[in-house]
Amino acid sequence: MNSMQKLYLIIPLAPLFGAILSGLFGRFIGRMASHVVTIAGVAIAFLLALFVFQDVKAGNTFNGSLYTWATVGSLKLEVGFLVDSLTATMMLVVTFVSLMVHIYTIGYMADDPGYQRFFSYISLFTFAMLMLVMSNNFLQLFFGWEAVGLVSYLLIGFWYTKPTAIYANLKAFLVNRVGDFGFLLGIGLIAAFSGTLDYSQVFSRAPELAQLSVPTTGWPMLTAICICLFIGAMGKSAQVPLHVWLPDSMEGPTPISALIHAATMVTAGIFMVARMSPLFELSETALSFVMVIGATTALFMGFLGIVQNDIKRVVAYSTLSQLGYMTVALGASAYSAAVFHLMTHAFFKALLFLGAGSVIIGMHHDQDMRNMGGLRKYMPVTWVTSLLGSLALIGMPFFSGFYSKDAIIEAVRDSHIAGSGYAAFCVLAGVFVTAFYSFRMYFLVFHGKERFGGHSDHDAHVKGGHDDADHHHGLAPGEKPHESPLVVTVPLILLALPSVLIGFFTIHPILVGDWFSGVIKVAEHHDSLEELRHGFDGSIAMALHGLVTLPFWLALSGVFLAWLMYLKMPHLPAAFEVRVKPLRLLLDNKYYFDRFNEVIIAGGARLLGQNLWRRGDQYLIDGIVVNGSARLVSWFSGMSRYIQSGMIYQYAFWIIMGVVLLLGLWWPVLKEGALAH
16 A cells, blocks of 8 residues: 555544544543544544645546455455545545534534534544545445435434434434435446446446346336436435435534535535446436436425525525535536535535524524524624625625536536426526525524514424523523624634635636546537537636626525515515415425325335234234144144043053054055065
């Protein structure tokens, strides 16, 4: 193992080492030492990832096995790394956002009794995510995939005394198992019909797989593989209908919302599909499926953000919608645009989540936006950074979100994949919806009349907090909000910088240049970014041109409508709701996805389970096999009892009768033998 390979190995192991120290020895080394070792581990990973990024930029890549775990026939189960431009980009995003979250956690979780345990979990998550993005084979990919799901389960249910948190983490775990079942089927098909789990070998055999069909079904093999893999992405990246877990996961502490549900775990599916571009490019059916699912998620999950009053849930539905944009780009074969939006979104969405956490700290753990208002003068740093994050989210020209979102809209418009017309409408309409719910949140929280410090009609809603034992939520009468400490505001500032600038400086190498050349494969007839590349005159020219395009005016209209309805004429929302009660009911019930799952899926499972229990367990196993065997033995014993009288003459009689019976059975044989002699 050479020095670079050792360096690659240190990157994921450094956070793992910190997680082990904090998790196993946190109670002995104390709170400060726990956050020091975990932050140091992630900081080391970030600095080394920065070095690897520069190394890859210089043209050095790596693809190789470090350890062979087992060999099954010709199939090798290995641990190895693939370090290229896509990996380097993901490593930087994961480690930087994780480092900011670790620092932020010092302030946010300062009073929590599970302080050391929380640092252990988030550091362990960083290790799992790095193993996922650095993998060069499907076995290691699946390990990282399941590991981030497991740690997510632990973090969502971190406050395990809250019933809602336990329900949320169980829901997340079960929904992800549905997606992972499809993911495992896809990997199984690859292993069975390509004979390998190594990425490069599978990609080289993709044309052969494209000629095969799934046995007994006649389905195109590659289409089946791609759709199965994407079902895994639907669970992990929360696409309709496997999206239902993500909003409920807001029951966990705010730092994990930023780390897992904005920047890293939920983008694992996007990364995976981009990595599998050599397979997806050979199946237009799979691409069309991906595009339609992503478009539906982008628009319809955005609508749900409009009716939320919990500040974290607004940002959660925003995450769902933006993941839909990334998925649409994948379906349009604009993989580099999807990864570009993944990167820009990671920064501004982590900023918005951490900004929401800062607001929650200032409001004494009240998350209801109806109890806020006017926080701008009390929390200036949180206000400015949240405004910058919101502008990036709605795609305001010159902000990072503009470059990535505009590229996706153009790619979908120029795509010829089936479903591109529907997708183009959804992503355009989504621009208006995103701007409306984003600035509805911004205006309700930071502007307008102060609605805190009193007995609000909205106090009955479920509020976040460190523990159910903390009975006081919200500001007391006369109490005012306060700005968060530096360990909270410094990460906000450091995340605000890339939220504003990173799109401006990276659009050329990522979308126009050759940063992903040789890593992401796009068929010539699928290249939906070709027109953008040919017409690109620089970041400034693109932003200036954006000022006269439809998406900009849609975003501006959304901001204006939010300002009008929630600042200038605050009576309008209530009056409007009266006229659209059925629509409001539909949105409040989240399109009845949860109800469908409870009644049809869970209810059907309960009904099936009851029938299996009654007919299978009670009647067949207990009734016939277990109890039936006992009754048969009892009957036979009862019959035998009549000939076990203890009388010698009766035993002699049965012996004689036995001899006679045996002679009768063997007499023909004995007679034949005697005649032969």
